[in-house]
Amino acid sequence: MVSNSEEFDVRASDYQLRSNWSSSPEVAAAAVQLLTDRDLGSLLDAGGGTGFLADYVVGRLGAARTVVLDESLGMLSHVPPGLVRVAKAIEALDASDGMFDTILLRQVLHYVEDPADVLRVLSGRLAASGVMYVGQIVAPDPVAADWLQSVARAMSPNRRRVWTPVSLLSLISRSGLSLTRGSIVPHVDALSSWVSRSAQQVDPREWERLLGTLTPELCSAMDIQHRGAGLQYRLYWMHCLVTVAPARK
Numbered sequence: 124m125v126s127n128s129e130e131f132d133v134r135a136s137d138y139q140l141r142s143n144w145s146s147s148p149e150v151a152a153a154a155v156q157l158l159t160d161r162d163l164g165s166l167l168d169a170g171g172g173t174g175f176l177a178d179y180v181v182g183r184l185g186a187a188r189t190v191v192l193d194e195s196l197g198m199l200s201h202v203p204p205g206l207v208r209v210a211k212a213i214e215a216l217d218a219s220d221g222m223f224d225t226i227l228l229r230q231v232l233h234y235v236e237d238p239a240d241v242l243r244v245l246s247g248r249l250a251a252s253g254v255m256y257v258g259q260i261v262a263p264d265p266v267a268a269d270w271l272q273s274v275a276r277a278m279s280p281n282r283r284r285v286w287t288p289v290s291l292l293s294l295i296s297r298s299g300l301s302l303t304r305g306s307i308v309p310h311v312d313a314l315s316s317w318v319s320r321s322a323q324q325v326d327p328r329e330w331e332r333l334l335g336t337l338t339p340e341l342c343s344a345m346d347i348q349h350r351g352a353g354l355q356y357r358l359y360w361m362h363c364l365v366t367v368a369p370a371r372k
């Protein structure tokens with residue numbers, strides 16, 4: 124099994140071209156909207172990949188210092204000039220990395236082994252009045268999440284889970300964080316697009332098996348539509364602005 128960093132090293136060269144959200148101004152604008160009334164100060168983009176989100180946010184709101192942290196050297200090689208690149212796992216952050224007024228964490232929590240630990244580590248790097256933006260694509264309900272996780276695992280063993288709004292909010296709460304504001308926005312994706320971003324080839328028989336498990340209830344929950352030889356479905360972007368809960372400060 125390849126590691127997260129090895130997988131993204133392979134995907135780095137055309138990552139933003141193949142992903143329908145990673146370089147989307149509309150998706151990035153949701154983070155800007157949540158942060159627009161703040162002084163971003165020192166900013167950390169944790170698991171920030173190519174740095175698109177950090178660059179977009181800082182380009183509109185400014186920041187005293189911007190760090191993009193990622194395990195993948197391949198992804199970091201595409202970070203725009205002017206942003207500090209740090210090749211490191213989030214879990215390895217410590218006091219030597221300093222404190223941050225703003226932390227961005229987008230589409231990371233489904234890859235890490237222990238999401239609560241990741242949030243706790245980042246909380247420890249957050250300044251007293253700091254905020255963290257958590258952005259995650261979520262499924263409408265647990266049944267849809269289970270089916271999507273089966274698809275995800277067929278494409279990459281590093282995709283450990285699919286979130287729902289309830290499970291993500293529960294994680295935030297039990298990690299000692301408080302939601303201050305947020306939004307949920309419909310997100311349409313296509314199976315063909317997801318497959319094109321796959322880290323490995325999937326046996327066609329496995330696709331047939333997975334598609335055969337689609338029920339009318341699943342099709343309704345995700346508004347699944349057949350488009351030619353492919354499937355189009357509706358998920359949601361969940362954008363959260365969180366702070367360390369008072370008891371943890």
